[in-house]
Amino acid sequence: MGTRTVIPFGPQHPVLPEPVHLDLVMEDERIVDAIPSLGYVHRGLEKLAAKKDFNDMVFVSERICGICSFIHSLAYSTAIETIMKVEVPERAQYLRVMWAEMSRVHSHLLWLGLAADALGYESLFMHSWRVREKVLDVIEETSGGRVIFGTCKIGGVRRDVEPAVLEKTLKELETIEFECSEIVHVFAGDPSVHRRVAGVGVLSKDDAYALGAVGPTLRASGVNWDARKLGYAAYGKLEWEPVVETGCDILARVLVRAKEIFQSIKLIRQAIQKMPAGPVEVRVTGNPSGETITRVEQPRGELVYHIQANGTKNLARFRVRTPTFANIPPLVKMLPGCELADVPIIVLSIDPCISCTER
Amino acid sequence: MKLGMPGMVLRSAATRPATRRFPAEIRPAFAATRGRITMDISKCNFCTLCQLRCPTGAILVNKQEKTWQIDRMRCILCAACVAVCTRKCPTMETGYAPPVSERRESLVRFTQAAAPNPAGEPGRA
Numbered sequence: 001m002g003t004r005t006v007i008p009f010g011p012q013h014p015v016l017p018e019p020v021h022l023d024l025v026m027e028d029e030r031i032v033d034a035i036p037s038l039g040y041v042h043r044g045l046e047k048l049a050a051k052k053d054f055n056d057m058v059f060v061s062e063r064i065c066g067i068c069s070f071i072h073s074l075a076y077s078t079a080i081e082t083i084m085k086v087e088v089p090e091r092a093q094y095l096r097v098m099w100a101e102m103s104r105v106h107s108h109l110l111w112l113g114l115a116a117d118a119l120g121y122e123s124l125f126m127h128s129w130r131v132r133e134k135v136l137d138v139i140e141e142t143s144g145g146r147v148i149f150g151t152c153k154i155g156g157v158r159r160d161v162e163p164a165v166l167e168k169t170l171k172e173l174e175t176i177e178f179e180c181s182e183i184v185h186v187f188a189g190d191p192s193v194h195r196r197v198a199g200v201g202v203l204s205k206d207d208a209y210a211l212g213a214v215g216p217t218l219r220a221s222g223v224n225w226d227a228r229k230l231g232y233a234a235y236g237k238l239e240w241e242p243v244v245e246t247g248c249d250i251l252a253r254v255l256v257r258a259k260e261i262f263q264s265i266k267l268i269r270q271a272i273q274k275m276p277a278g279p280v281e282v283r284v285t286g287n288p289s290g291e292t293i294t295r296v297e298q299p300r301g302e303l304v305y306h307i308q309a310n311g312t313k314n315l316a317r318f319r320v321r322t323p324t325f326a327n328i329p330p331l332v333k334m335l336p337g338c339e340l341a342d343v344p345i346i347v348l349s350i351d352p353c354i355s356c357t358e359r
Numbered sequence: 360m361k362l363g364m365p366g367m368v369l370r371s372a373a374t375r376p377a378t379r380r381f382p383a384e385i386r387p388a389f390a391a392t393r394g395r396i397t398m399d400i401s402k403c404n405f406c407t408l409c410q411l412r413c414p415t416g417a418i419l420v421n422k423q424e425k426t427w428q429i430d431r432m433r434c435i436l437c438a439a440c441v442a443v444c445t446r447k448c449p450t451m452e453t454g455y456a457p458p459v460s461e462r463r464e465s466l467v468r469f470t471q472a473a474a475p476n477p478a479g480e481p482g483r484a
Contacts, residue, residue: 056414059437123368130377137389144391144451150437158442159391185361 002027007340011040015118015344018354022347026340034335036328038358045359049318054080054288057315058153064320065356066147067110068298070103072320073152078232079294079305080154086284092156093234094275099142099149099157100233100296101264101271106135106147107299108257108264109180111351112187115254118345119196124186131179138172141165156281166272177265184258197250201334201346204248213330214323215301216260217350220245220252227297238270250349257351260299287311298323300351322356388453393436395456396449398427400469403448409440425471431456432465 005026011019019040025033045064049057061076062069074096081088113128136146142161143149151159161169187193203213208221218225219242226242228235243259245252288309296303301323308317327350334346362370371377379386388394405422417433418440420426427448440449459465 052414056439059414059435059439063435124364127367127371133377140392141389142391144389144393144438145436148435150393158438165391182361182367186364186367190364 004032009343015348017114018352020347020352020354024340024343029340031335031338031340031343034332036332038354040358041355042358045320046318049315051314053313054309054315055154057318062148062150062152064359065353067107067353068103068300069147070099070149070152071296071298071303073149074100074233075294075296075303075305077152077154078296079292079307080288082292082294083288083290083307083309084284084286086155086282088156089279089282090234090276091278092280094271095157095161095280096152096233097235097238097271098268099151101267102135102139104264104299105261106132106139108261109135111257112183112254115345115348118348119193121193124183128183131176131183134172134176134179138169142169153281155284158281160280170269170272173265173268177262180261184261187254187258194251197254197345199249200338200342201250201349202248203330203334207333208330211329211333212326214326215298216253216256217301217327217330219243220256221248222246227295227302230295232296234271237274238267240267250345253349287313300324300353301327320359322353322359324350324353324357390453392453393438393451394453395431396429396434396436396440397452398429398469399448399450400427400471402446403427403471404446408443409449412439412443414439426468428466428468430466432462
């Protein structure tokens with residue numbers, strides 16, 4: 001056994017979009033152990049929930065994450081609606097699916113770009129983000145914001161989308177789908193991408209299940225589970241199947257996310273085509289009283305909201321378990337045995353969102 | 360036909376850039392874009408409902424002085440004030456608020472019976 005060295009990785013590191021710290025225990029160039037530490041961007045969300053009106057918390061929960069923003073507000077609204085037994089109009093359910101899937105497309109394109117950048121593939125990074133910009137335009141045209149949608153509320157959605165805009169969105173989606181297929185073709189077929197990521201960061205199916213991996217990290221290890229199958233919003237009324245890969249490595253995670261882009265585009269298309277006419281919100285009066293756990297699928301994995309309400313306008317408890325938090329134990333499992341140079345791309349492969357994790 | 364990376368790079372080299380030459384060429388805003396809040400102060404009865412509903416406390420209403428003030432740096436463009444107003448005084452504009460270099464410049468005050476719009480706040484349409 002050689003001498004062991006500890007290399008601190010993060011919280012500031014060129015490849016990390018957000019601050020996470022890892023102490024890498026090394027034997028020569030090989031990693032023996034990785035010890036994560038978090039807590040650089042804690043924002044005290046639970047305390048804030050005890051002071052803010054539960055209606056205003058929609059805006060706060062949407063800002064937990066700057067990328068899966070809409071899905072946070074969807075989870076929060078769904079949780080409060082469950083407690084208050086509010087029946088959300090059907091059109092609002094479909095609009096929620098449409099916006100949630102749009103944020104998934106933009107998140108996955110963002111991640112593909114970041115992954116390409118971590119591989120040193122600059123031109124692929126630029127092209128991924130070029131297409132992402134078109135998705136952001138569609139989001140802005142339908143919701144009014146580029147990353148913060150601001151459209152979800154307790155009891156429905158705050159904004160209806162005109163049929164003409166929906167028609168235009170469908171047309172725009174065709175262009176986006178074609179351009180995504182070009183990018184995914186590179187990710188799936190380019191030998192330089194394959195040599196860099198195939199067989200790196202392996203997480204076996206049993207480990208993924210036992211350590212509680214979620215989202216694309218779980219599905220890339222061959223476990224068929226997607227929280228959207230729970231059928232919240234209008235997902236139960238749409239036809240789709242979770243994307244599962246059995247490679248267990250980073251290439252499999254790239255492919256899961258790449259294929260989910262097309263799956264999301266198909267879901268948006270279905271949601272727009274099946275969207276009934278009618279109201280988009282119901283009036284919600286009174287304060288919530290009760291407790292619930294809501295699970296929804298974010299681009300990064302399964303998000304859990306635990307809300308306890310005591311009949312006042314402030315919530316008693318507000319706990320958010322974000323997907324990155326669940327994916328850190330699998331990440332620590334993936335690292336031992338790999339080379340130091342592989343660490344950035346392995347950390348990136350779980351699509352870490354540290355600000356979400358620390359809330 | 361899917362080109363692969365060399366083809367995509369060559370196509371990019373031969374076509375116009377995907378970006379715009381920003382100040383010279385501005386993308387027209389979408390009708391739904393949340394740019395900034397503006398106020399029709401002549402209709403306002405200073406009920407302070409917007410101030411109460413504002414999640415960030417960006418709005419300050421003064422009934423005595425008949426002023427309505429918004430802190431653009433605090434405003435998160437959620438349009439809660441637009442939704443709550445019974446007289447439809449605050450509205451959402453598509454143009455963004457111009458950049459400011461000091462915090463106090465972000466305070467925009469509307470006064471009733473005086474000039475309906477504050478001078479010196481030009482914005483992009």
